[in-house]
Amino acid sequence: MTQQDRQRIAAGLVGGLSYAEIGRRLGRPTSTISREVGRNGGPAGYRPQQAHRATVRRAHRGTPAPSSAAGVPGSAAEEEIIEMAVRSGLPRTTARVHVDLLLSEDGRRTAAELTRRLKVSPASVSVAVNFLVQNGYVRRERDPQRRRDSYVIDDDAWYNSVVISSRQTLDAAQAAMAAAGTIGLDSPVGQRLARCAQFLERVILDTMESAGRWRALLS
Template sequence: MPGGRLTYEERQDIARGLADGLTYTEIAKRLERPVSTITREVIRNGGGGYQAERAHHETGVRARRSKATAPRPAPVATDEHGRDPETIRKLEENFTAMLVDTGLSRTTARVLASMYTTDSGSLTAAELVQRLQVSPASISKAVGQLEQQKLIRRERDPRRRRDRYVIDGDIWYQSWMASAHKNTLLANVAHSGAEALGPTTAAGARLKNMGQLLEHLGNDMIRAAERWRDAFGDR
């Protein structure tokens, strides 16, 4: 049942869904489970090599081991703002799961989630390595992908002679506008292709329709972003 532990039958459904090429969101909807539950289940139990029987067995082993070694509950330690670290951890985990489902790799999603939930909005590569417990190479690849999508930017810290990665308040606006620009460029290519092939031919008509759609979507995206900036950009 939603909210409880996954059953063996549900794990079989997950395995079938992955084999059929379904996304985590589609599998979660089918099982009436949170997407984060499906994401954690798959990642913890083999990722692309997920097997229902093995996952069910390993989950039982982990549960018994955790019960046998669990220490006595300690007083909850909060940060300087009085926030519960466990609550923040769960927030990062759920945020990461959502980002993974949009197509980001897990490490890239974890980097972005960490930066969003850090008050400074700024971390060095070394700090990310320590925070996420992954290799420097993994962090380098992740920040490169995020920079390319304009979701973070790089700043030089002259005091420490190292780069800092910064997340701005309007990064989604910038990323959205970059996507709109790409749609416009692709629309132009499609229009040129339609003219070259002949707009009355099957291939030309296909490219013409593609160009019209992308041009329309790109313009709508730009107008929507500008309306948001006018209404909320200065807050």
């Protein structure tokens, strides 16, 4: 948990938010927020900077995190990648699921494995993987023998995620152009919407063309 997360927890407590609501906004389980607050002064005494320093001290007293089986550096490197994903807009739990799949040996996990490894609820994993599947970051594979789904991240995921995101933005551009026509292209608002739509359309079409052109690099 970052110092910024702890500041948001403190702000949520001051604002009278429940642990569940604070957890939802941070992409964390309610139990994580409850433990964080409980061991750092409680709802009335929680101070984000003090909590962060205390956590750092506890970490220094612990043992170093082991490297992963794939030879990828341990938790410090993983946390850095997760923070980058969160800054790009992914909810934290979704980012953790994505990175865990990304750093796995064969790029696949079951929902049960993700739940166990990340120590989050099955419901949180379900929400995260559904988002990742819908946006092309991972794909779902059915294992007919074990009657369970596996979630897979492979090289094509990068191309698929770019295409899906581009199509969504292109839909927004077309909606803006339609609105401009309805309002009237001779009005300031209509002209503004039309310029926005044209800009987005040209950029997205270039992006999709570039993704197709360089897709061979992934194979």
